[in-house]
Amino acid sequence: MTVFYCAKCSARLTPDLQELPAVPDALTRERDRDRKTRLAPSTVPRGSYAVDPQPWGAPFEASRGERQGEAGNRALFMPAEMTDLVSAGPMNSVIVHPDDVLSLQLIATSGIHWGCCGPLGTGGRNLACTCGVRIATLAADCMGPHELHLHPFLVYAYAADTWA
Numbered sequence: 001m002t003v004f005y006c007a008k009c010s011a012r013l014t015p016d017l018q019e020l021p022a023v024p025d026a027l028t029r030e031r032d033r034d035r036k037t038r039l040a041p042s043t044v045p046r047g048s049y050a051v052d053p054q055p056w057g058a059p060f061e062a063s064r065g066e067r068q069g070e071a072g073n074r075a076l077f078m079p080a081e082m083t084d085l086v087s088a089g090p091m092n093s094v095i096v097h098p099d100d101v102l103s104l105q106l107i108a109t110s111g112i113h114w115g116c117c118g119p120l121g122t123g124g125r126n127l128a129c130t131c132g133v134r135i136a137t138l139a140a141d142c143m144g145p146h147e148l149h150l151h152p153f154l155v156y157a158y159a160a161d162t163w164a
Contacts, residue, residue: 002049002159004094004101004150009131013155014100020050023074023095038117038142043074046097056093056149057137058124060085076121077144079112093137093149094157101148104129104136115141125151 001016024043033040044050057076063086078085104127106119113123121139127148128134135154139147 002157004049004096004155004157006129006131006133006135007154007156008133009129011103011129011131013103013129013135013150014049014096015047016160017049017096017100018047020044020048023050023052025074033142039140039146040142040144041146042097042099043145043147044095044097046100049094049096049100052093052095052149053091055087055089055091057087057089057121059088060122061088062086074145074147076139077115077141078122079120081112082122090152092152094152094155096148096150098138098140098146098148101127101136101150106138107134115143117142120144121147121149125154 001018003012003016004014005012060082063084107126107128108123113120118140119126119138120141121137121144125134125137127136127138133154135151137149139145
């Protein structure tokens with residue numbers, strides 16, 4: 001089991017989580033959406049985490065065709081002015097269920113990076129630790145995947161079984 005902490009202040013961010021062998025496919029079918037929030041189910045189930053080996057989130061760069069379509073059903077819903085861009089964000093971000101990280105504060109709740117139901121995840125890190133450092137990105141609009149990515153350089157993991 002693994003717990004994630006803020007790299008600046010060492011605040012505990014998650015309960016004990018079990019690592020998944022790979023990032024699950026996102027469920028984005030209409031019948032899978034929550035009837036009240038319209039959100040797709042979280043890509044990662046509660047109590048688990050997965051490491052995303054691909055670049056994810058901001059910053060973005062012009063597509064040169066080589067990575068087009070790479071994200072598949074986990075692709076972010078992009079604002080109109082960003083549709084020709086692909087992620088140049090960090091590799092190896094940690095994806096957790098949004099309900100497994102309760103102590104983070106949502107920053108910036110409007111603008112082009114905000115959809116009708118929540119953040120698109122395209123505006124960069126939008127969740128801050130209690131110490132003020134923006135350490136995670138939440139994608140929680142009804143048009144895209146429902147994921148929370150912990151930035152790989154701004155958090156650290158402690159695996160209890162490594163010290164046993």
